[in-house]
Amino acid sequence: MQTVEALAVALTGTAQTESEPVRLAAGPLAVEFDGGGLRYVCYGEVEVIRAISFLARDENWGTHALKLEDVQIEQRDDAFEVRFRGTCGPGGTELQLSASIVGRANGQLEFNASATLAGDLLTNRTGFVVLHPLDVSGRPVVVETVDGQCTSTHFPEKIDPFQPFRDIRALTTQHSDALSVEVRMEGDTFEMEDQRNWSDASFKTYVRPLALPWPYTLAKGSTLAQSVKVTVQAARPADANRPVAGATPDTATAPARIRLDADAREQRAVPQLGIGVRAEDLDTALQHAAELHALNPAYFIAHLDLRHDAPATAVPRFAQLADTAHVPYVLEVVLTGDGHPADELRHVAAAASGRSSPIALQVSPAPDLKAVLPGSPWPPCPSFDDIFAAARAAFPGTPLGGGTFAYFTELNRKRPPFDKLDYATFTTCPIVHAADDRSVMETLATLPFIANSATALAGNTPYRVGPCTIASRDNPYGAATLPNETGHGAKRICLTDNDPRQRALYGAAWNLGYFAAFAAGGATHIALSELTGPRGLFDSGKPTPLFRLLASLAQARGAYRANLTVDPGRLPLAAFAAKQDASTTLWIANLSAQTNRVELDVGGTAGTTANTAANAAPNATAKGATIARWLPGVDFANAPPRHVPLTAGTFKLEPYETAEIRLLASMP
Structure with missing residues (x-):
């Protein structure tokens, strides 16, 4: 039996644990409070904001860790409120932060922050950062600038090398015909960069334009106050069929579904x-x-x-x-x-x-x-x-x-x-x-x-x-x-x-x-x-x-990519398949820290279609199919994971587990 620490090391390589977020809700408005910031601001099932945080970055763009103090959380049916204090800086206490967060069932969310400098702080950026999720790519947005002018435009589809929007006071994003969200930022001038450049899954609106000199010094004794206010306008609570990226799901999650055509292949080589x-x-x-x-x-x-x-x-x-x-x-x-x-x-x-x-x-x-x-x-x-x-x-x-x-x-x-x-x-x-x-x-x-x-x-x-x-x-x-x-x-x-x-x-x-x-x-x-x-x-x-x-x-060198369709369900999943003359190989990885259920549907002569009905017993996925699993406790030093028969069309992947499934090209 593995200890908790040994399991953590096997999964992530470190005994360091991550804090558990606190989930808060007010009617259809839901958030996670995590480390002094908000993540996954959702209205119904729609993620409208990926994150809101007050950050202090050093002269190398590193982020000073915020040490939280006196965190007070109140949860009611129609509202939630969070108040906290925190300190950060190169010595740990140069910036002293006082913050409040209030969310209401009518779709309003307000995050206020006031910072006092107990010592000089050399910084490239200190203030609020607001992240919009990938789903807004190409969607309509109204940009209100600091001079009060409003422009209707779109989030970029192709990755913008620079700042798509500057001198921002507010952004109103059209998430669907029935749902729009305004984010209003006060206390400084904001601009946006396309964080997809760095493979971040977001568009980042941040304080202090890059055209201004940096690093700069926040002097001892100075103060700064900023706020972010989110206002949701919805014809209905939200689209209930749309999954929320990143948010930790309930235990009863929809399974991932993978459809593999073991006979057909794409023209593109691996x-x-x-x-x-x-x-x-x-x-x-x-x-x-x-x-x-x-x-x-x-x-x-x-x-x-x-x-x-x-x-x-x-x-x-x-x-x-x-x-x-x-x-x-x-x-x-x-x-x-x-x-x-x-x-x-x-x-x-x-x-x-x-x-x-x-x-x-x-x-x-x-x-x-x-x-x-x-x-x-x-x-x-x-x-x-x-x-x-x-x-x-x-x-x-x-x-x-x-x-x-x-x-x-x-x-x-x-x-x-x-x-x-x-x-x-x-x-x-x-x-x-x-x-x-x-x-x-x-x-x-x-x-x-x-x-x-x-x-x-x-x-x-x-x-x-x-x-x-x-x-x-x-x-x-x-x-x-x-x-x-x-x-x-x-x-x-x-x-x-x-x-x-x-x-x-x-x-x-x-x-x-x-x-x-x-x-x-x-x-x-x-x-x-x-x-x-x-x-x-x-x-x-x-x-x-x-x-x-x-x-x-x-x-898989010399092989061709196999035809593969992946529906990840409520938990993230990665899959890749390659077809060679004698076999088809499928690699699957659970990208989450929760157990993930997978329904595998194999078409073609390599096997029969799996029965994916929720109340039916699973049939054989493919006669002779085998699976090798990457799990805690496997002796990777001496041998690769061992292949065993795969007999069911539905199976589980444990946290961060990777599996390799092999199917013969043609079976009786």
Whole structure:
């Protein structure tokens, strides 16, 4: 029997627990009070606001943790009220906050905050942040500016690289013909950014325009007061058939339904699966060459940063790793940005001469690893034309990629000449703005928007993604990634380079969702994780659940995507299927911390259709079908999960469980 702490470590890689939100309701208005902020503001079954929080960010865009004091909550049938005090800052007490929240059954919600500075506070942003959910993408909105002017427009469909709306006083969003919601923000000038750029599942309206200087100092003794008021206008309480994203459901949840046609396949091939290897991790990577061979990815990305990596030393060792593991490599080169691209790339090419050559080359200047916020000047940097010409000359005939080694945001804001590339590349990171378990999983819902926007940007040029992990391999928005504790004491921290969930069942589930989303979105190559290091595939030298998942996905090389339809029901679920000549394989992951019921319906000659009636006994899903499960207690260090017969069309997935189901192509 596992202890509570051991189970938490198996699921999320850390013994640190997350606070339980307090659910409050006033008639059809419902919210979660969590850590001093509100989440999932719903009217009936419609989520109208994703979150409202009063935040203080430091000079590196990190968020100071708010320590709550004197929390008072009153719940009545027709109203709820929350009052609390809190402190935060680099020393913990520089900002002293007093706040109140009142919600009423008539659809009105008001959040007031008053802050007093007990000491000087250097900040990039302090004040309210309001998040609208993904559902508003493309929907009508009326923007009222601080001068009282109102403009009717729409939330952007494609991801806006900058601020879609500025100088905001209020936003009135049309959620349906029968439901509109006004959000009025007082106390400062607000503007909005499209947080889908960073894979956040929201549009963020925040205080203090970026055009103003930052960081700035809130002086000791100063005060600031702000408020957010939400007003719902509804012809009826809400659309009862519409699920609420993210909110914790009742125990009696609708099951997820998966329909798999085991005979038919799509024309699109399964993306090539890769992983990353950084030059500073080559010692440990070479020690795990046998495991890299067993993993058998299509390639690994050899990351070479010319600011501190010596090509003459690193490149031969990348080639050695490729030869030993029998896995080819893509050479990813960060140019210094202050030298001559042609000279730097000639040195790299000379280091690769006479050895196993890279199967592709992707290059980017170091200045492009740092974000340039709207209104800020671009730093001096060699031009794309000069960089790509130098790369072609140094590595003639080698496929060339470019774009950004940072996040999609940077690709969206600084777009290369895609027609001069063989492929475009970028990465993402789910812990830029929030690092709690639900927020990180919610980023998967944003990936289709990123895929659509990337395709629109690149045109006929294919795109590749990665290496991507939950942790941040670089911090484009500050001096460095944030440190974290080691082992099971590691915490959930924004922009850390060492996220504990990488090593746990949560990490395998998230990565399956990531692969499935970009496979559906047209990526030709997807690199996940790194071989070793803090974002690696080993925990105390032993393979993690993610190692086993990637080894399983790697077996689908050369396969085609199978026809798959997923209805996730009330809990988030990820699924991906690949069809080969002799079999069809389905991977499923439960993306929630609750047990998820799944109804699997297999069509075609691979099996009979499952009986999904709620009051009927389930029939066989497919004769001879087998399932392997990633569960707490599985010995991932010594063997992959064992396949056992799958005999029922309905089964359960435990929290963050991943399962692999295999079906023969044709059965009697």
